[in-house]
Amino acid sequence: MSAAASPDYEMVVGLEVHVQLKTRTKAFCGCSADFGAPPNTNVCPVCLALPGALPVLNQHAVELALRAALALDCKVNATSVFARKNYFYPDLPKGYQISQYDRPLAEKGWLTIGELDDGTPVRVGITRVHMEEDAGKSVHDRYAGATAIDLNRAGVPLIEIVSEPDMRSAAEAGAYLRLLKQILSYSGVSDVSMEEGSLRVDANVSARIRGATQLGTKTEVKNMNSFSAVERALDSEFARQVALLESGGTVTQQTMLWDGAKGETRASRTKEESHDYRYFPEPDLPPLVLDMEWVGRVGRAIPELPDARRKRMIGEYELSAADAELLTASAGMSEYFEAVARASLDPKAALNWVMGEVSAAVNAAGVRIDEFPVRPADLGELLRMVREDVVSHTAAKRVFARMVETGKPAAQVAAEEGLQKVGDDAALVEWIDEVLRENPAEAARYKSGETKLQGVLVGLVMKKSKGRADPRKVNQLLSERARV
């Protein structure tokens, strides 16, 4: 049964988002937080939980967590407390996770995810933002009958962002996640990549009769690896709950796992009642007492957030709202655009190139914009060359392609490839004569007055010149040759 067929029920969603903070080292030790090292090489006494090891908190992790909290308009607690969440799991080396429990870093924020037709903003409340550490990685499919444990990721700093159950559809949840991702990326808090695991989403979902004020029994849905998977999982789980309720059943509070291949949620095999985490204040870490002046400085240093950037760019570069929306979808892309616009002094051209050639090339190469070999200053130089007629628009695309391959600056590529515009009469005349020789029939008809062939012949000359010929001059010279 689909959700659409049950107009009497409304979906209620709250999201728990785990985000890996972009630090160089782990939360509680000096080990590198990078991915990709051989197993168990980014480890030390602390993250191996050797007897006698103790945690010491990374200041930059606190700073990034604060940035996230402040960007989400949360109230920062001057004193917050770390706690131990106790459970046994082979990739949890201490037998507890250091997290925050009843006194989190920050609380009571919100995120505006859109507006109603009448202009009323749609806000999702942020219950809390707290700091914690990641567990290691368990590999279950590498060896028969055994689980392999890699602790490189153990102790990497995370924040958990818990929302209020304020979303009413999968689409709203999707909008919340996309906006949240943008904000965290803009503020430099995280790489926010679900593929790399630096952003993970669990959803609490329940169904209730529309208009009811009480919440229904919720389930927690896990194991979603993309935003669209979250949306599909929510719809599917909601439909399952509605079907249950309509047939007179009740929803059991439990953890559900999303099976993307089957497109359905199924109950997790772990027992709820076995979870008694025995939280208590982490005695190895005194309470985190923040200097509120520092918190203020962290807040003021937050880079421009997407909403502000959109508004500014519309004014500064005369962009349409739609173009600004597209450009600011990614912090990196909008920064790239701005740098190109400034270097080329031609925002219109910069927009066309960034949305066209650059996006295509970045997608084709499968890299992030900050890894893209053509730096904004070099692209700006190329656009300047086009404007100043040093290269033709056609040649510029070839120059750009070579820049992508080689990473060399525009002028150097144009020179090496001989792609500067050729306006020299002798060279042009030579190409024109060659074309006329190679196409004697057309040449004859043209000379006999069939002037509509002029375009065809100019095209052939341009092709022969590999786009370097100045078309204005070719036209002029060709007309002159015809009169000879």
Place this chain on the structure above:
Amino acid sequence: MAVTGQDVLKVAKLASLAVDEGKLDALARELNSILGHMEELGKVNTERILPAEGLSSGGQRLRADHGPADALAHAPADFAPEMRDGFFIVPRLATHEGSSERTP
């Protein structure tokens, strides 16, 4: 709040400790005897008292975001019960046969 053998069993599960069925009642008696002395605390009025948390005053000292971490004088392979290709090896979890599910 008298502790029963069943309570001991539950707590032992939480603590991942195998306990002989035959010893449950004896352990329960021991815990009850110890906890009995703890009931003394009920006499103290703590209504307006903030529980002690961390004896060091002035909050937490933070470290700068750089290494190196404290070095290991010998590698995990020297002390690990079982290692393969750099991984610690444990028996596979029953709940993970053929899935990639992870609890909490």
Place this chain on the structure above:
Amino acid sequence: MKPPPRAPASAAKLLSRPLTECVACVREGAALPSDLVSAAFDRADDIGAGSESLNVFLATDRERATEHAKGLTALIGRAEAPGNLAGVPVAVKDNIATLDMPTTCGSRILEGYVSPFEATVVRRLRANGAVIIGKTNMDEFAMGSSTENSAYGPTRNPVDIRRVPGGSSGGSAAAVAAGIVRLALGSETGGSVRQPASFCGIVGVKPTYGRVSRYGLVAFGSSLDQVGVLARTVEDAALGLEVIAGCDQFDSTSADVPVPRYELEKNAGLKGLVIGKPREYFPERLDPRIAQECERALDAYRELGAEVREVSLPHTAYSIPVYYIVAPAEASSNLARFDGVRYGLRVPSERGLAGMYEATRARGFGPEVTRRILLGTYVLSAGYYDAYYKKAQSVRALIAQDFRDVFASGVDVLFTPTTPTPAFELGAVKDPYEMYVSDIFTASANLAGVPAMSIPIGDARGLPVGGQIIAPHFAEPVMFRAAFGLERALAGELLPGEKSA
């Protein structure tokens, strides 16, 4: 050019001299560190420190110790500063991580485990020229008051081998009392340095919480644990503490407070000092011999110009219940890492991973550790947290307030008995709670985080009696001042101008 060494001092004799003398001889080349190390090992052999008798050590490494000692001689040869403990043989409790020897915590679960990193306190000892000669026996994971809970057999008291040395730092106390070393490291959670020091007739110091780094000390009750020193004299203890104290980048709970030179208190005198005598520490049922020795000590204080003032710490009676909730709760979590995954014992099971965990921990932990893990897990579990753990932490705040109040009233230090009884016979205390009550006079200082020490003040029927001096946070100097004065008075040695009243 190096001056020719003066006539070699007898290393064996030096071991019975104060550390300052010993270190001076080493620096001047009159004694070789390797000779001191040999003398310590010879003494251990002579006294019967082996497992069949005193059972002081869980590991020794004569070869490595001798190597370290020779390295030190080379250092002195190059006229480099060898440190404040140059050539001093030191014994280290087995829950303090060392690279040289295993660190087992007296437990089967860590049998043979050699730590790949060294505790900050051990690094500081080494940087100051000390030579680690062995790891001392202890109650498993420091849980006990008699060293009978070691998986490797009990340690016996050198004063009377039928009796326990106290615990949990019983091996370290025995090593000092038997004259094998002048200095040993122990650890405290509820009295584990002071109580064995008292039972063995030596000095034991528990510093302020945060005074000494816990990095490399295997955690038992993290909010209570502190490394301490055991020595024959107050001065030796002061020197030892000075070396290991100080802030550490690897311990968030270590305090950034300068380390004073404690031994400078030696000649400060007692005039004007206000000694508080808390009435709760002198109950009617106190062993009369212990009460008598305490009164003698208080008289000595009065005679040397200190004022003795009766005071009250009203929440003292709750220290044992509070301690036996907080410490096991923290322990239940601290000991979760012993799961057979990354190091230590692993017992395979037919019931997969969960079975492996349960079998490993059941086989690896002894009965007292098991009891405390169960107790600690219970008091933290859903439905009991508020009634036990939270309640205990609230009463703990009141206990700490008692100390703040009494020190704010003008009292410099408190004087109490260290233990309610002298050393008991092996096997004499069977009921767990009866054993817990051994900590009745010591646990409060751990709960409040204040420094405290035990010094020998006499004997009861031939068994040593310890007196306890408790001071405010980071007021170790005044604690040492009171200790130096009492030690001197009881030995009948007076400072110039110090006259018996």
